[in-house]
Amino acid sequence: MLAKGGGEIDFVWAAYIEEPGPAEAIRYGELPEPEPGAGEAVVRTEAVAVNWVDTFVRSGKYRTELPRPFVIGRDVVGVVERAAGGLREGERVWASTLGYAGRQGPTAERVAVSADRLHRLPEGVEPVGAVAVLHGATTALIGLERVGLSAGERVFVHGASGAVGSAVVQVAVERGAHVVATARSDEALARLRRWGAAEVVDTREQWSSPVGVDVHWDATGAIPLAEAVTSMASRGRVVVTARREEDPVPAFDLYLRDVSIVGFTLSHASHEEQARAAREVNRLLAEGRLEASVAHVLPMADAARAHRLLESGQARGKVVLVP
Numbered sequence: 001m002l003a004k005g006g007g008e009i010d011f012v013w014a015a016y017i018e019e020p021g022p023a024e025a026i027r028y029g030e031l032p033e034p035e036p037g038a039g040e041a042v043v044r045t046e047a048v049a050v051n052w053v054d055t056f057v058r059s060g061k062y063r064t065e066l067p068r069p070f071v072i073g074r075d076v077v078g079v080v081e082r083a084a085g086g087l088r089e090g091e092r093v094w095a096s097t098l099g100y101a102g103r104q105g106p107t108a109e110r111v112a113v114s115a116d117r118l119h120r121l122p123e124g125v126e127p128v129g130a131v132a133v134l135h136g137a138t139t140a141l142i143g144l145e146r147v148g149l150s151a152g153e154r155v156f157v158h159g160a161s162g163a164v165g166s167a168v169v170q171v172a173v174e175r176g177a178h179v180v181a182t183a184r185s186d187e188a189l190a191r192l193r194r195w196g197a198a199e200v201v202d203t204r205e206q207w208s209s210p211v212g213v214d215v216h217w218d219a220t221g222a223i224p225l226a227e228a229v230t231s232m233a234s235r236g237r238v239v240v241t242a243r244r245e246e247d248p249v250p251a252f253d254l255y256l257r258d259v260s261i262v263g264f265t266l267s268h269a270s271h272e273e274q275a276r277a278a279r280e281v282n283r284l285l286a287e288g289r290l291e292a293s294v295a296h297v298l299p300m301a302d303a304a305r306a307h308r309l310l311e312s313g314q315a316r317g318k319v320v321l322v323p
C-alpha cells in the first residue's frame with residue numbers, strides 16, 4: 001500500500017477495537033506504523049499490563065475519547081526506537097497514561113508516545129515485572145499522597161493480594177505505617193508478611209474490619225462504608241477507589257469521628273501528581289521495593305483471552321502481554 005507522500009506504508013501488529021464491546025471485539029491484526037507527531041518518540045513494546053480499567057475502556061463502561069481503530073491498553077515498558085525530548089535511542093522506558101482521553105494504547109509492536117509521558121526504567125529492572133506494578137503503584141502513591149499518610153499511622157488494606165492492594169501495602173510499609181492487610185491464599189499471606197505487613201488477616205476464616213484505623217483502603221469495594229467509617233480512628237480517611245453498587249454514607253458517624261471519605265480516580269490525576277508518582281515508582285523499583293504477582297504472560301495475539309481471564313475472575317495475579 002502507498003502512503004500519502006507516495007512511499008510504502010509499513011504495518012505493526014496490534015490488538016485493537018473498532019468499537020467498544022465485549023472481549024470478543026478485540027482484533028489482532030496489522031495497523032499502519034504509528035507516525036510520531038511533534039515531541040513524540042517511537043517505542044518498541046516489550047510488555048503491556050492488562051488492568052481492570054483497560055476492560056472498562058474496551059467495553060465502553062469508562063467513557064473516554066478514543067481514536068478509531070483504538071489500540072487497547074494503558075501501561076507499557078519498551079525501548080526507544082526513535083528518540084524525542086531528552087530520550088535517546090535504545091533507552092528502556094515506561095508509560096502509564098496511554099489509552100484514554102484521545103491517546104492510543106500500547107498493545108502493538110511499536111507505539112508513538114509523547115516524550116513527556118515516558119520515564120526511563122531504572123537499570124536492571126526487567127520489563128514484565130515492572131509493567132505489572134505500574135498501575136497499582138501509581139494508584140497507591142497518588143492515593144496515599146491525597147490522604148497525607150504519615151509514619152506510624154495504622155493502615156488497613158483489604159484485597160491486598162491484588163495489584164492496587166499489593167502496592168498500597170508496599171508503599172505504606174516503606175513510609176513507616178503499621179499495615180494490617182487481608183488476603184485469601186497462603187501464598188498471598190506469605191507475600192504480605194515478607195513485604196512487612198505488621199498484621200495479616202486470612203479472610204477465608206471468620207474476620208471483621210480492624211478498629212482504630214487511620215487509613216482504610218478496601219481495594220475490593222466490598223466493605224460497606226458504614227462498616228469502614230465506624231472502624232476508623234478520629235480523623236481517619238477512607239479511600240474509595242472501587243465500589244460495586246450504591247452504598248449509603250453514615251453521615252452521623254462520619255462527622256462525630258471527624259472521618260473523611262476520599263474518592264479517587266487515577267485517570268483524573270494531574271500531570272504533577274503523575275510526575276511525582278513516576279519518580280517514586282522509579283525509586284522503589286530501583287530499590288527492589290515494588291513487586292507484583294504475575295499470573296500469566298501471554299502473547300499480544302491473546303489479548304481477548306487476557307481480558308476474559310480478568311473479567312471471569314480467573315486471573316489470580318497480573319496478566320501481562322508481550323509481542
Ligand SMILES: NC(=O)c1ccc[n+]([C@@H]2O[C@H](COP(=O)([O-])OP(=O)(O)OC[C@H]3O[C@@H](n4cnc5c(N)ncnc54)[C@H](OP(=O)(O)O)[C@@H]3O)[C@@H](O)[C@H]2O)c1
Pocket residue numbers: 051052053135136139158159160161162163164165183184185203219220221222240241242243264265266267316317
Ligand atoms: N479508582 C482508581 O483510580 C483505580 C485504580 C486502579 C484500580 N481500581 C479498581 O480497584 C479494584 C482493584 O483493582 P486491582 O487492579 O487491584 O484488581 P486485582 O488485581 O484483580 O485485585 C483484586 C483484589 O480483590 C480481591 N478480591 C476480589 N473479590 C474478593 C472477595 N469477594 N473477597 C475477598 N477478596 C476479594 C482479590 O483477591 P484474590 O487475589 O484472592 O482473587 C484481589 O486481592 C478494581 O475494581 C479496579 O477497577 C481503581
